[in-house]
Amino acid sequence: MNVEKSPNWEEEFAERLNTQQWDSWKLYKMCYDVVKTNLITEFTGLKSLKYLPNVTPLEHQLEAAQTVIERMNGKAILADEVGLGKTIEAGLILKEYLMRGLVKKALILAPASLVNQWSDELTSKFYIPAIPYRKNTSIEHTDILVMSMDTAKKSPHKEAIYAEAYDMIIIDEAHKLKNHKTKIYEFVQSLKKKFCLLLTATPIQNNVFELFNLISLLKPGHLGNFDVFQSSFKASKHDLENDEFLKELVNQVMVRNRRQDTGIEWTTRKVHNIPVKFTEKEREVYDLILQLKDISPVFAGSFSMITLQKEMCSSKEATCLTLENMMKNCNTKDEIAFVEEVIEQLMALQTNAKAEKVLEIVRSAEDKVIIFTEYRATQIFLQWFLHNNGITSVLFNGKYNKSKRDYMKYLFKEKAQVLIATEAGGEGINLQFCHHIINYDLPWNPMKLEQRIGRVHRLGQEHDVQIYNLAIADTIEQKILDLLHLKIDVFEKVVGELDDILTYKHPI
Amino acid sequence: MYSSQVNEYLSHFFEETDCSIIERHPHYITAQLTIDMDKRIMNRPYYWKYVESTNGVPCPAQLTCITHPEEVLEDVKGEIVRFGSYRLNQIFRVAQQLGAYVHLYEAVDDNQDQIFLTPFLGVNYKVSYYCDQTKEMLFSFGLNLMTGEVIEQFHEQIQELSFVSERPDAAFPLQYIIKPLRGIERLDELLYNIIQGDDHNWAEKAKQKWVRDQRVLDYFYNDVEDKPECYEIEKKALEERYAAKIKCEIINGGIFYLK
Structure with missing residues (x-):
């Protein structure tokens, strides 16, 4: 084995022998003691844990961190279901590598609305000095940098980032990389990924190729190249054996904890599909x-x-x-x-049948309710409509900055009965104090539904979560429902079962 | 290192470096830095350049380190210093610079008859094994500069002794036969032999993982004639991740005259 030794110490020692300038015995001992206390004595195990009094990781989080470091060699997709603490897992892994001296520079890419949250959490829980990128932040001089994907992929940031040798890249909400033809995909592909974590609760949103794209970013070739993958996949769409094989490969690079295997008692989801008739x-x-x-x-x-x-x-x-x-x-x-x-x-329409239904649900719930809609105009209409019926509500959307989000969350918790959120409001807010969700309109993508529900059905929720899916009969919404089931099917085959998002799958 | 240890450490550090402690508290500590310490840890070279070039009155900073922020209720302004924080790492580095070389005599009772002291070269090594995982070891050797005999775990054996930096009147230190610089070479060699004899299965395993991952990567770009840049980037990342390295550094060391 080749041993690297730095000669600096001896050189100065020779000089000191001449000049007879010596250091203090006490500092000498202090110096030795620090090295001894901080020594990493084993290849395996999580050394950082005992230094993190502000984190009490759950069993599945510890296991995930250890699996990623010891079995996956530091490159993995963290795909826990929403609300199981992927950020904690990522923090544990990063901290461990920092302590072991394997990572010095790290880059964390997150949606703009979550940049501050990441930096806060890493600093306060993990004592990792993670700096959120601001206009004047020097990319070169920041060791642990948190940046939004949109900022990172643009010049001059892009070039500045390429110029740095990051040891670890963490990407939150990594399903944004599902399409290999996008700029952001290309950007991440050209980053050096010595250690890399991709965080997403929803590694597949529409089809299995999205998973292929994600894994090919992380570990090109793990699922073969595109042509091979495509042909083996298209040809054997219903070949179970092939599915098993794929599942096996996926599990080598992906950790996915589901609610039921966390050992924590979860409240259940009660899904009500409510057909609404147009007037x-x-x-x-x-x-x-x-x-x-x-x-x-x-x-x-x-x-x-x-x-x-x-x-x-x-x-x-x-x-x-x-x-x-x-x-x-x-x-x-x-x-x-x-x-x-x-x-x-x-x-000239006077009544909105769906809104009337909402009113009915909100009234009978006699509790906090979150309504998700895809449209800003609907959001404002609903607030007006509820207000006319004596129900207080606050609005929420992803464009709000952190302080406004926090304020709206506070208002909802303390003052208003209803929170009306647009799609963008789905990520990164935690509202465990509420357990009624109305999906006012349905997105095409089942994972978006999962993201929405995950806002309330997460650690800390004490009640069963009531989910109301509104769909107008004999309209396009009917088709959306059917399609949603189909997509969930693909997801389950490859990744694992999904909690009840829609009840239709298992008719009573 | 736990927060209470950090607090204690800082307190010792400031005392030893002549920074007077203005306030000592179980949850925070305030020190008046010396000019030298200010230059070492406050990161303000321009200020010092300015003061020195204008012959201004130097005004070294006061530093408040809060070690238990969750406990501090009063309005204390300062930096949160924890294990892992930038400031503490910097202080560790300074401590390492200021505690790297010693030349000490074991304390001798003045009333005693003349006592011969034997010179030892003490060296503390840190050895690190690196691949995608790490392991570190400390080796403390003491080389008798008269006989060439080596004592292992040297530091542990002498750390409780009391030492003085000036020769005690009653002590008669022997003149060493082995030159200290030659002594370092001997200890280096001893250390290399220990390392060579160690089990390096870890490196073998890392190599296997590397070969396997390289094969996977090649497969992805199998049919591509001109491999894109990201192929090279990935390849380099694999090397950085898996290449087995052994690093060896001297923490500190010096000459010890022992009874």
């Missing part, structure tokens, strides 16, 4: 909107049609906004007249 008037407008695609080429695209249908299932306010925008692209008088007619009928 006759609403149905007329919905059908009218469907006709738009035959009237004008502006509405012929399937994407815009789907958007309008989804919005119509949400609120007239959301629909109207889109209609007005699209009308600007219409050319002929007839087209414009037709759209105007639709808008007129739309705005």
Whole structure:
């Protein structure tokens, strides 16, 4: 074995023998004692634990940290279900490597809204001086840097980051890297990943190729190259043996704890799928909107049609906004007249059947309720609607900065009965004090539902969580429901079962 | 190191480095730094350049280190210093610089008859094994500079003794036969032999993991003729992760005249 030895000590020792300048015995002993106390005496085990009085890790978190370091050699996807403490696991791993001197520089990439939270948590719980990136932060001189993905991928930050030799890269909400054609994917691909953690509760959102992309970032080749993977996967879509094989490979680079195997008693999820019927008037407008695609080429695209249908299932306010925008692209008088007619009928609607249903649920819950919607316009409408019915509410969305988020959380906890959040509000806030969730409209993506539910169904929740999925019968929402089931199926095969998101899968 | 140990350590450190302690408290400590210490740990070279070039009155800083922030209820302003924090690491480094070389005589009762003191070269080594994991070992050797005999765990044996830096009147230190610098070479050699004889299965295992991961990586870029830059980056990352290294450094050492 080759032994590296630094000659510096002897050189100065020779000099001291000449100059007869010597140090104090007490400092000499102190110096030895520090080295001795901090010595890493074993290759394995978590040494950092005893120095972290502010962290009491749970069994599954310790196991995850140890597995990543000892079996996965420091490169892994941490895919615990939402609310099981992936951040704690990542903190433990980073701290261990820092203490063992294997990591000196680390980069943490997180969504902009979570940058401060990461820095706070690493500093206060793990005593890791993690600096959140600000305009004047020197990338070169910061050892542990927390940055948003959007900032990092742009010049000049991108170049500055490439110039540094990071020993560890941690990426939160890593499902944002599911598409290998995006800029951020390319950016992360070109980062040197000596040690690397990808954190996501939802490694698959739509199809198994997303998982392939994630793993290929982490460990290129682990699932073969794209062509091989694609052909073996397409051809054997229903080949169980192949699924087993894939599962095995995935498990070599991914830790996923599920609620039931944490050994903690979890409250259950009670899912209520509530079909809502349009009023006759609403149905007329919905059908009218469907006709738009035959009237004008502006509405012929399937994407815009789907958007309008989804919005119509949400609120007239959301629909109207889109209609007005699209009308600007219409050319002929007839087209414009037709759209105007639709808008007129739309705005004449008096009742929103879904909102009435919401009111009913909120009233009978007699408790805090979170409503998730995908549209800002619907969000504002709902607040107005609830207010008219004597119910207090606060709004929440992902664009709020940290202090505003904290304030809104405080208002919801102390003052208001309802919190109305848009999609973006789904990540990174913890609202265990509430246990009613209304999914006012359904996203295409089952993992988004999981993220939403995870806001309240996490460690610290003491009640059963009531989930109300609202879907309007005989509309596009019906199709969304069907599709959601299909996607959950793929996920379960490869990754593991998902808690009840939708009850339809297991009809009673 | 626990917070109470940090508190105690800081208190000793400031005392030993002539920084007067202004307030001592189980949860924090305030010290008036000396000019030298200010230069070493306060990171303000421009201030000192300015003072020195203008012949200004130097005003070294006071430093308050809070070791138990959760316990401090009063309004104490200062830095939170914990195991792992930047400031403490810096102080460890300074302590290492200021406690690296000693030349000491074992204390002798003045009333006694003349006592011969034997010169020893004491050296404390830290050896680190690195791959994707780490292990560290401390070796403390004492080389009798008269006979060439080596005592292991030398520091543990002498740490309770009392030493003085000036030769006691009643002591008669023998002139060493083995030169100290030659002594270091001998101890180095001894250490290398110990290392060579150790079980290096860890390095073998790391190598196996490396080969396996390299194969996986090559497979991904199998059909690509001009391998992209990220292939090279990954390859380098593998090397950094798995390449087995043994590092050896001297923590401190010196000449000890023992009874």
